[in-house]
Amino acid sequence: MAVGTDRQGYYTHAEHGEHEYLDLGSFVLASGYTLPDARLAYRTHGTLNGRKDNLVLFPHMYSGTPSSLDLYIGPGKPLDTEKYFVVCPGQLGGGLSSSPSNTPAPFDRGQFPPVAIADDVAAQYRLVTDHFGAEETHAVLGWSMGAQQTYEWAARHPDMVPRAAAFAGTAKTPAHNQVFIDLHLELLRSDPAFADGFYTDAADVRLGLTRHALAFSLEGFTHEWYRGEHWRGLGYASADDFRQHFVRGYFARMDPNNLITQARKWWAGDISPHGGGSLPAALGRITGHFFVVPFGGDNFFPVEDCEIEAGHLPHGELRVIDTPAGHFAMFGLREQDVARIGEVMTEVLSSPGY
Numbered sequence: 001m002a003v004g005t006d007r008q009g010y011y012t013h014a015e016h017g018e019h020e021y022l023d024l025g026s027f028v029l030a031s032g033y034t035l036p037d038a039r040l041a042y043r044t045h046g047t048l049n050g051r052k053d054n055l056v057l058f059p060h061m062y063s064g065t066p067s068s069l070d071l072y073i074g075p076g077k078p079l080d081t082e083k084y085f086v087v088c089p090g091q092l093g094g095g096l097s098s099s100p101s102n103t104p105a106p107f108d109r110g111q112f113p114p115v116a117i118a119d120d121v122a123a124q125y126r127l128v129t130d131h132f133g134a135e136e137t138h139a140v141l142g143w144s145m146g147a148q149q150t151y152e153w154a155a156r157h158p159d160m161v162p163r164a165a166a167f168a169g170t171a172k173t174p175a176h177n178q179v180f181i182d183l184h185l186e187l188l189r190s191d192p193a194f195a196d197g198f199y200t201d202a203a204d205v206r207l208g209l210t211r212h213a214l215a216f217s218l219e220g221f222t223h224e225w226y227r228g229e230h231w232r233g234l235g236y237a238s239a240d241d242f243r244q245h246f247v248r249g250y251f252a253r254m255d256p257n258n259l260i261t262q263a264r265k266w267w268a269g270d271i272s273p274h275g276g277g278s279l280p281a282a283l284g285r286i287t288g289h290f291f292v293v294p295f296g297g298d299n300f301f302p303v304e305d306c307e308i309e310a311g312h313l314p315h316g317e318l319r320v321i322d323t324p325a326g327h328f329a330m331f332g333l334r335e336q337d338v339a340r341i342g343e344v345m346t347e348v349l350s351s352p353g354y
Helices: 117-131 145-156 175-189 192-197 202-219 223-227 230-234 239-251 256-268 279-284 303-310 326-331 335-350
Strands: 020-028 034-045 055-057 085-089 139-143 163-167 289-293 316-318
Touching: 020 117, 034 117, 055 117, 085 117, 117 145, 117 256, 139 145, 139 335, 145 163, 145 256, 163 335, 175 202, 175 256, 192 202, 192 256, 202 239, 202 256, 223 230, 230 239, 289 303, 289 335, 303 316, 326 335
Parallel strands: 055 085, 055 139, 139 163, 163 289, 289 316
Antiparallel strands: 020 034, 034 085
């Protein structure tokens, strides 16, 4: 379905909340498979101007959708739709774009082909250039797996990314993070109802999804989150109440095969191929003004790992946001986190770029 246009031919979003789709046809993946009739889901906010130089690409995180980060988008918000045309693409494997849950045989369910962060960016590149006709973005920014896509964009298409921000994410997934991914995948697949990915109804994999949520309850937040009982400010009566409602409730509605597809991309995230196998060399290719924004206490992408990568960026800026919410700070559970994240976004978008 095409985006609506106004009389001047500027791209506008036809209806708030509506997902649109770019047909990718027979889409060749980095793994060597060809995904037939592939589609990229996305949402847009605001208007693409006549110069087509106000496009901000905002890919989402693991388990998210193009609507996940609406908190930061809108008139007067950091991603101000009076200024910017914000494009929120869905991940391959995310449930709206081509995924195990919506692809027919022979790539349905447990036999969906491996996809990579590079595949997401290749699909998004076609959206930005072929569909919207933009030669560069105003900025690319994302959280977690969205940050991984941001790094891939900046290394793969440096001339198209004059400014960028990676919130709580790295250019190469740290080894400790990979161990966590292995853990939550094992927990998800441990449910006998998973049936090697060929279950009939995702709700049948209740035990696996519950175990998966338990891992995120532990690692997604800091020790201080639980020690300081910060969940009380959200109206929960106990830590168990918070975990049941917020974390387990969040994941309970999801499709396990979709989560697995995304997690495998997350595990393998690495821009080193753009530097001949060297991560510092790949980071050195990034010519834009790049803000590295780790969250203090993040167990997935620790400040130390982000700081090391920032040191290899030609125009890198490090902005640490300390918060007891850890990796999940960008969910906006605390007003002060939303405010600080918004300040950094504003700084990124208003920076001169390179």
